[in-house]
Amino acid sequence: MFDPGLFNYWIIMILMMTGLYTVIVKGNLIKKVIGLGIFQVSVIMFFVSMGKVRGGTAPIASESFEVYSNPVPHVLMLTAIVVAVATLAFALALIVRIKEAYDTIEEDEIRELEAGEEG
Amino acid sequence: MIDIIHVILFVFLAAIGVAIIRLRDLFAAVMLAGIFSLLSATLFTVMDAVDVAFTEAAVGAGISTLLMLATLSLTSSEEKPAVNRRQAMIGLVVVTITGAALIYGTLDMPRYGDPDAPIHHHMAPRFIEDSPEEIGIPNEVTSILASYRGYDTWGETTVILAAAIGVMLLFAAPPVSRRREDELFTPGEGTG
Structure with missing residues (x-):
């Protein structure tokens, strides 16, 4: 059953689920953002490990190398990293505004305040 | 095709x-999130993705950590101590099922580093x-990113512009208070 060629993918799935668990279960908004970051890094790692070629080297043309890893996933993931930091900045700005408005960054306390306003 | 360095780095990341x-x-x-980014940058170097590695080290471990620290201040x-055990159990079940489904999905995938995988036989060759002749620079990742x-990449800079405008608008808006009225600090009857 155990195939060492799939070990990378399995660990990456486990890391991804660590991030997902943090996003689902943790009530603290900053913790949720950190969990989302872990999830994003795991997805990036998944793509990069698919681009690896056995015995290959980094895709920079040189006389002394024949086999290169696949450069296409690298390019796509560069874009993903930069977009991730843009969404992160926006999420953190929202958290600062939520703290100003509700004086808390815990999800359940915000829900309570909202319910109190309606009732 | 799994080296000991992969195992060590992955175990660190999971911990x-x-x-x-x-x-x-x-x-x-x-x-720890900053260290996580830095370790994954090391792993990207091991997997030959040097451009991704230094972007991750600069953006993931540098700028992201800085932004998060600014938010903390x-x-x-x-964090408030967790009380909701039921929610934690539901989360654990959801995550286990999703993870098992994803791992089941990887069973059909080409093995790590397999040169015959379809991904290496269409655009990449x-x-x-x-690209070294057509674009004139040896780094293929840069050629694809900036030319092909x-x-x-242009759309990506638009995303950054949109995020920057969004952040500025959020901070420019006047403060809104939704706290309970009895908790509000009213000037005049302050600390006395």
């Missing part, structure tokens, strides 16, 4: 992930063979 879940000190959690750096997929 840090679990530690981030368990820690209630947000400052420590943010620092404006909010609070302590063209880029690897022709130039529109993609």
Whole structure:
């Protein structure tokens, strides 16, 4: 059953689920953002490990190398990293505004305040 | 095709992930998230993705950590102790099922580093063979990023612009208070 060629993918799935668990279960908004970051890094790692070629080297043309890893996933993931930091900045700005408005960054306390306003 | 360095780095990453879940000190959690990024940058270098590695080290471990620390200084750096056991159990079940489904999905995938995988036989050979002559620089990742997929990169800068405008608008808006009225601080009857 155990195939060492799939070990990378399995660990990456486990890391991804660590991030997902943090996003689902943790009530603290900053913790949720950190969990989302872990999830994003795991997805990036998944793509990069698919681009690896056995015995290959980094895709920079040189006389002394024949086999290169696949450069296409690298390019796509560069874009993903930069977009991730843009969404992160926006999420953190929202958290600062939520703290100003509700004086808390815990999800359940915000829900309570909202319910109190309606009732 | 799995080297010992992969195993070590992945075990470190998993340990840090679990530690981030368990820690209630947000400052420590943010620092661990920075270490997580740096370790994954090391792993990207091992997997030949040097451009991704230095972007991750600069953006993931540098700018992201800085932004999070700035947010901590404006909010609070302590997480409330968790009380909701039921929610944690539901989360664990959901995550286990999703993870099992994803791992089942990987069984059909080409093995790590397999040169015969379909991903290496369509666009990649063209880029690897022709880009040094066509674009004139040895780094193939840069050639694709700035030339073949130039529109993609242009769209990416638009995303950053949109995020920057959004952040500025959020901070420019006048403050809104939704706290309970009895908790509101009213000037005049202050600390006395």
